[in-house]
Amino acid sequence: xAEKPILLGIDLGTTNTCVAYVRNKIAKVxxxxxxxxxxxxxxxxxxxxxxxxxxVAKDQMVVNPRNTIYGAKRLIGRKYHSKVVQDxxxxxxxxxVEGVDGECAxxxxxxxxxxxxxxxxxxxxxxxxxxxxxxxxxxxxxxxVPAYYNDNQRTAVKEAGxxxxxxxxxIVNEPTAAALAYGLNRGFDHKVLVYDLGGGTFxxxxxxxxxxVMEVLxxxxxxxxxxxxxxxxxxxxxxxxxxxxxxxxxTQSPVAMQRIKNAAEAAKIDLSLLSNVVIELPYVADRRGxxxxxxxxxxxxxxxxxxxxxxDRSFALVDQVMGEKNLSKAEIAEVLLVGGQxxxxxxxxxxxxxxxxxxxxxxxxxxxxxxxxxxxAESMQEIDxxxxxxxxxxxxxxxxxxxxxxxxxxxxxxxxxxxSFRLPQAKEGKMQDLDVFQGDSDKIVDNEYLGxxxxxxxxxxxxxxxxxxxxxxxxxxxxxxxxDARPQExxxxxxxxxxxxxxxxxxxxxxxxxxxxxxxAERPKGILASIRKVFGSE
Numbered sequence: 001x002a003e004k005p006i007l008l009g010i011d012l013g014t015t016n017t018c019v020a021y022v023r024n025k026i027a028k029v030x031x032x033x034x035x036x037x038x039x040x041x042x043x044x045x046x047x048x049x050x051x052x053x054x055x056v057a058k059d060q061m062v063v064n065p066r067n068t069i070y071g072a073k074r075l076i077g078r079k080y081h082s083k084v085v086q087d088x089x090x091x092x093x094x095x096x097v098e099g100v101d102g103e104c105a106x107x108x109x110x111x112x113x114x115x116x117x118x119x120x121x122x123x124x125x126x127x128x129x130x131x132x133x134x135x136x137x138x139x140x141x142x143x144x145v146p147a148y149y150n151d152n153q154r155t156a157v158k159e160a161g162x163x164x165x166x167x168x169x170x171i172v173n174e175p176t177a178a179a180l181a182y183g184l185n186r187g188f189d190h191k192v193l194v195y196d197l198g199g200g201t202f203x204x205x206x207x208x209x210x211x212x213v214m215e216v217l218x219x220x221x222x223x224x225x226x227x228x229x230x231x232x233x234x235x236x237x238x239x240x241x242x243x244x245x246x247x248x249x250x251t252q253s254p255v256a257m258q259r260i261k262n263a264a265e266a267a268k269i270d271l272s273l274l275s276n277v278v279i280e281l282p283y284v285a286d287r288r289g290x291x292x293x294x295x296x297x298x299x300x301x302x303x304x305x306x307x308x309x310x311x312d313r314s315f316a317l318v319d320q321v322m323g324e325k326n327l328s329k330a331e332i333a334e335v336l337l338v339g340g341q342x343x344x345x346x347x348x349x350x351x352x353x354x355x356x357x358x359x360x361x362x363x364x365x366x367x368x369x370x371x372x373x374x375x376x377a378e379s380m381q382e383i384d385x386x387x388x389x390x391x392x393x394x395x396x397x398x399x400x401x402x403x404x405x406x407x408x409x410x411x412x413x414x415x416x417x418x419x420s421f422r423l424p425q426a427k428e429g430k431m432q433d434l435d436v437f438q439g440d441s442d443k444i445v446d447n448e449y450l451g452x453x454x455x456x457x458x459x460x461x462x463x464x465x466x467x468x469x470x471x472x473x474x475x476x477x478x479x480x481x482x483x484d485a486r487p488q489e490x491x492x493x494x495x496x497x498x499x500x501x502x503x504x505x506x507x508x509x510x511x512x513x514x515x516x517x518x519x520x521a522e523r524p525k526g527i528l529a530s531i532r533k534v535f536g537s538e
Contacts, residue, residue, distance in 0.1 A: 009373025014200025077153030123164035148221030175205035177372030198339035451492025
């Protein structure tokens with residue numbers, strides 16, 4: 001009997017990556033090349049032109065900050081000109097640039113790399129280490145993503161897996177994977193809440209576990225709330241204190257900023273065990289040829305004050321997610337804390353206070369997602385596999401006149417799912433565009449642009465279907481385009497300048513508002529004229 005192939009479960013994290021596999025029904029973590037159970041998600045190019053991944057890349061971060069890429073998970077699948085990227089890019093010591101299709105990319109040793117390429121370097125390293133450790137070639141993997149990732153981000157992660165040489169069998173949401181690690185084959189029949197605060201993202205999901213059926217009841221999160229934000233609060237505090245003491249601004253020194261970043265992260269970790277630390281960095285600057293040292297004390301109480309609003313923000317999201325399904329705290333049997341940032345005493349204390357009971361012990365915050373992904377991978381090879389019923393974290397729809405957002409698939413819709421609508425009638429002989437967005441707002445200007453559907457004139461009035469597969473990836477089909485009348489899948493065309501598109505919708509919305517008070521002759525020609533003007537087709 002042929003031996004079953006080994007499938008990996010991979011938690012591709014903002015700060016660290018964890019890899020697991022299953023042998024004899026037991027999930028285990030694959031140690032990194034240095035024997036640790038997690039691998040830093042860091043990629044660098046040495047001065048000699050060697051590509052470095054993991055610990056060796058992180059080790060030279062201070063001396064080579066411009067050519068060391070970290071936190072790629074925060075940027076992957078995002079547009080360069082999006083507000084969120086512009087708001088955070090100054091925290092990175094490397095250069096963030098615009099890629100070929102307007103996506104976020106990075107400059108590494110004078111060459112532009114896409115974020116899927118950067119993540120692929122990490123995944124390739126994981127693949128090589130796992131193959132060496134397990135003694136078998138490995139071709140397939142299940143990779144986890146934050147539940148709150150949009151379609152572009154999920155597609156980018158899957159692309160990274162393919163670039164690394166994997167057949168990606170499944171993209172799974174991180175909270176769902178953590179619940180698998182907690183509840184698979186345990187015979188549970190209750191609701192659990194997974195509070196997942198990792199290095200760069202926050203997710204919360206409520207799941208009903210019934211045997212080996214894991215049903216997501218509600219999910220939500222924030223892809224810009226994580227341990228990095230806690231670090232940044234310490235960094236800002238240290239910079240301000242040092243500036244007040246010395247009148248020296250360190251923000252223009254990449255090496256100094258990287259040293260402060262490392263010290264801030266270390267201080268945060270130490271303060272989970274200690275009440276007070278001192279951040280000490282010798283010779284961070286010089287004044288008139290003399291070295292200037294940095295010495296800033298930091299207490300756990302002061303750190304709690306610096307980050308309290310971040311923790312409160314996470315629990316506001318918890319309440320929002322539960323409220324969307326009218327779930328009470330009394331219905332939650334267990335609270336699972338996942339992600340390295342949940343080691344913080346403030347987070348654990350707030351969890352206990354919020355739910356009136358301590359969080360579940362025995363769920364490893366760093367390993368549970370990878371272990372759950374590995375268990376899912378193993379289950380996919382079995383006849384009696386685990387049943388996952390996941391849910392959409394953000395609505396998907398299209399732009400309407402006046403910048404409004406029409407939702408086609410609502411938040412928390414269980415997947416797989418299909419929703420249909422009919423295309424409006426186009427002007428005779430004219431191509432028809434449909435701009436697709438994803439997000440929680442009723443205005444498209446606040447949502448994430450996924451792309452544009454371009455239809456020939458004969459598609460007018462035909463039925464369009466938005467289909468979400470089990471990985472929560474979007475597929476779109478339209479009827480009436482083929483001679484045999486079967487629905488045909490159509491691809492999203494990504495505009496080079498989605499921000500300009502949003503600006504056009506915003507401008508049109510304002511014009512329509514003014515038009516309500518104007519005479520008919522003064523009213524604007526409509527949104528299509530605005531869009532054509534923006535993209536130079538008029």
